[in-house]
Structure formats: C-alpha cells, structure tokens
Amino acid sequence: MSRILIVEDEAKIARFVELELTHEGYEVDKAADGREGVEKALAGDYDLILLDILLPQLNGMEVLRRVRREKDTPVILLTARDAVMDKVAGLDAGADDYITKPFAIEELLARIRVALKRREALAAVAATTAPDASAMTPVETTVLTIQGVSLDVDRHEVTVAGEPVELTNREFEVLKALMENREIVMSRERLAQLACGYDFVGETNIIDVYIRHLRSKIDDRFGIKLITTVRGVGYVIRER
Numbered sequence: 255m256s257r258i259l260i261v262e263d264e265a266k267i268a269r270f271v272e273l274e275l276t277h278e279g280y281e282v283d284k285a286a287d288g289r290e291g292v293e294k295a296l297a298g299d300y301d302l303i304l305l306d307i308l309l310p311q312l313n314g315m316e317v318l319r320r321v322r323r324e325k326d327t328p329v330i331l332l333t334a335r336d337a338v339m340d341k342v343a344g345l346d347a348g349a350d351d352y353i354t355k356p357f358a359i360e361e362l363l364a365r366i367r368v369a370l371k372r373r374e375a376l377a378a379v380a381a382t383t384a385p386d387a388s389a390m391t392p393v394e395t396t397v398l399t400i401q402g403v404s405l406d407v408d409r410h411e412v413t414v415a416g417e418p419v420e421l422t423n424r425e426f427e428v429l430k431a432l433m434e435n436r437e438i439v440m441s442r443e444r445l446a447q448l449a450c451g452y453d454f455v456g457e458t459n460i461i462d463v464y465i466r467h468l469r470s471k472i473d474d475r476f477g478i479k480l481i482t483t484v485r486g487v488g489y490v491i492r493e494r
C-alpha cells in the first residue's frame with residue numbers, strides 16, 4: 255500500500271483529499287504547514303507527497319528544496335490557477351508534476367498513479383543497470399552546434415562563441431530538442447513531451463516561459479536570432 259503525505263494548510267481541502275485517497279486504498283498522513291511538512295517528509299517513508307505552494311511557516315517551494323536535498327520522493331505540487339512561474343520554478347526545483355486548484359479528484363488520482371508508476375519504473379531500471387565497469391567503453395561525445403551555439407549532450411554544457419551559458423535542466427532539454435530537430439517546427443506539445451517526459455500532462459504554455467528564458471540568456475545576451483517563433487505552430491531553430 256502506497257503512503258502519501260498531504261502538506262496543505264486549508265483543512266477542508268486536506269480532509270477532502272485524505273478521504274478520497276483513503277477510499278482508494280492509500281495510507282494518508284497530513285501536515286498543516288511547511289515546517290511540519292518538511293519534518294514529516296524527512297522523517298517518514300512516503301511514496302509520494304502532495305505539496306501546496308502557499309503555506310504558513312515555510313512555503314511549498316522551500317519545503318520542496320529542503321526535501322530534495324535529502325530525498326527523491328515524488329512530489330506533486332498543488333498550485334493556484336495561472337501561476338505559470340510557480341509551475342516552472344517547481345518543476346526546476348525537482349517537483350514531478352503539478353495540478354492546478356481547484357482540481358477534479360479523478361485528475362489528482364490519475365496524476366498520483368502516473369507519478370507512482372514512473373517511480374516504480376525508475377527503480378526497476380536502476381536495479382537492472384547497476385554500473386559494470388568492465389563493460390564500459392568510451393562513448394563519443396555528442397556536440398550540437400548551430401549559429402555559434404554549442405550544446406554538449408553528455409557534459410550537459412552550453413556555450414556561445416566559447417562562453418558558457420548557465421541553463422536549468424528544463425531549459426537545456428528544450429534547447430536540445432530544438433537543436434536536435436533543427437529546421438523542423440516543433441509544437442509546444444512536442445517540446446513539452448521531449449523536455450518534460452512523454453507522460454507530461456501539464457499545460458504546455460510553460461514551454462513559452464522556457465523559450466523566453468532561453469532568448470534572454472542566449473539571443474539577447476549574444477545578439478543572435480536563434481529561436482524563431484512560428485505563429486500558431488510552435489518554435490524552430492534554423493541554420494542561417
């Protein structure tokens with residue numbers, strides 16, 4: 255039986271979710287503020303954490319950071335409607351998924367099942383691919399280069415005209431997807447799948463946020479036009 259921790263200060267919501275999850279067969283624990291959330295998350299052995307963002311004591315983002323320093327328990331954020339920045343920051347800080355309030359309980363249950371299944375799959379892969387030094391052979395490094403922008407897939411590094419550019423994981427993944435598919439117009443959905451995983455079910459407008467970040471870190475800073483918007487379709491990187 256999977257154990258779930260609900261960190262939510264609104265007692266009514268916490269109680270409602272607790273009842274539904276218990277009914278589904280999950281074992282449920284609750285924390286009513288951020289501090290209690292961190293303590294329980296670190297002390298307990300949970301399979302998943304539902305984490306509200308707006309919390310007394312410590313906000314959800316800070317709870318997530320503190321938990322991530324020690325544990326990789328799957329976390330689904332409960333965010334306010336249209337708080338796109340929260341979603342982006344949350345995913346970058348290591349959340350597995352988010353759901354916008356108010357949510358239908360069926361949707362929450364579906365997200366929980368996906369997160370738990372993904373975690374099981376990762377654990378299974380980790381168990382079967384223990385490093386075997388004798389089988390390791392040097393791998394050719396893959397570096398994608400367009401318009402002076404170089405992306406080193408293995409070293410996870412981006413440079414422009416030799417100067418390093420700091421990107422978050424997801425910004426890197428979006429850029430990589432565009433560079434690997436140069437000349438092909440990529441939809442927001444496709445980019446979200448490639449950058450956030452195939453079972454990504456969130457809103458694809460977060461891709462616009464990553465593109466904005468990439469443009470400010472690369473296009474604006476180095477005075478180039480790397481990423482082109484194709485109105486109504488998506489984004490593309492072209493050789494010039």
Ligand code: CA
Nearest residue numbers: 263306308309
């Ligand atoms: Ca709250």
